[in-house]
Amino acid sequence: MADVPIEDKQMLVKDASPDELVIETEKDARINLTAVYRLLAYYGLDDTIFTHASARVPGENAFLLNPFGYLFDEITPDSLVKIEYDKHINPDGTTKANAAGYVIHAAVLQGLPDVECVIHTHTTAGVAVSSLEDGILPINQFAIEFHDRIGIHEYEGIAFNTDEGPRLQRDLEGKVGLILRNHGLLTVGASIPAAFYLTYYLEQACRVQMAALASGRQIRWPAPEVIEAAPGQFTSSREPRKAGVRMWPAMLRKLDSIDPNWRKG
Ligand SMILES: [Zn+2]
Numbered sequence: 001m002a003d004v005p006i007e008d009k010q011m012l013v014k015d016a017s018p019d020e021l022v023i024e025t026e027k028d029a030r031i032n033l034t035a036v037y038r039l040l041a042y043y044g045l046d047d048t049i050f051t052h053a054s055a056r057v058p059g060e061n062a063f064l065l066n067p068f069g070y071l072f073d074e075i076t077p078d079s080l081v082k083i084e085y086d087k088h089i090n091p092d093g094t095t096k097a098n099a100a101g102y103v104i105h106a107a108v109l110q111g112l113p114d115v116e117c118v119i120h121t122h123t124t125a126g127v128a129v130s131s132l133e134d135g136i137l138p139i140n141q142f143a144i145e146f147h148d149r150i151g152i153h154e155y156e157g158i159a160f161n162t163d164e165g166p167r168l169q170r171d172l173e174g175k176v177g178l179i180l181r182n183h184g185l186l187t188v189g190a191s192i193p194a195a196f197y198l199t200y201y202l203e204q205a206c207r208v209q210m211a212a213l214a215s216g217r218q219i220r221w222p223a224p225e226v227i228e229a230a231p232g233q234f235t236s237s238r239e240p241r242k243a244g245v246r247m248w249p250a251m252l253r254k255l256d257s258i259d260p261n262w263r264k265g
Helices: 006-011 026-042 099-111 124-130 141-145 162-171 192-214 224-233 245-258
Strands: 052-056 062-065 081-084 117-121 150-153 177-180 184-189
Touching (some): 026 062, 026 117, 026 192, 026 245, 099 117, 099 162, 099 184, 124 184, 124 192, 150 162, 184 192, 192 245
Parallel strands (some): 150 177
Antiparallel strands (some): 052 062, 052 117, 177 184
């Protein structure tokens, strides 16, 4: 049987409700970014109170970040901190959010105008892969989606210095994410749902890779021509930073089933 064209394959999947995907107001951004935090916690991609995800405030020169000190499943729409790029220091010298979070997210959002959401994780598998000389190996289908789409950013210590910003922007050029060497992962999406999709599946690639390496058995590599061609089969190949939006309504339903009140407060 001949290949079904990609567009026809998409017709087989129930269309997402457009209402779930509109992110036009600050409230929309707060609800959807809260969903990101809750989902990161649900899938075990959080790191107690550390790491961070950000989203632009539509129409404003500001972004939302987690209130430092909250577990990710404690975060609510109203608890997210709104930060203007040049006003992240309070009059008393304290910062409005995690300092490293500000440095990383402000740099990426200011440097990459098509990016709406940035997610950074410290998962065991992500940090493990970031500690390997090889980085992500195209030895499984999860990883192949990201072949040539993930940059590398060298470790410079905890990101307290805004000087690191231009290097983060440079390393993300044309990519959907970064391996932060010896540190973790970072993804950038043209929407909040896209960034979550990229984080979820980049994590899957890392988990499978580490499991395969840990087996100690010989790795079976796909043929080189398949590694080169297969990334083009993913819908994400057309506009990589817009990947995965179709998954988002299902993710919101998952949160509703866990806690019907997660959008409130
Ligand atoms: Zn970090």
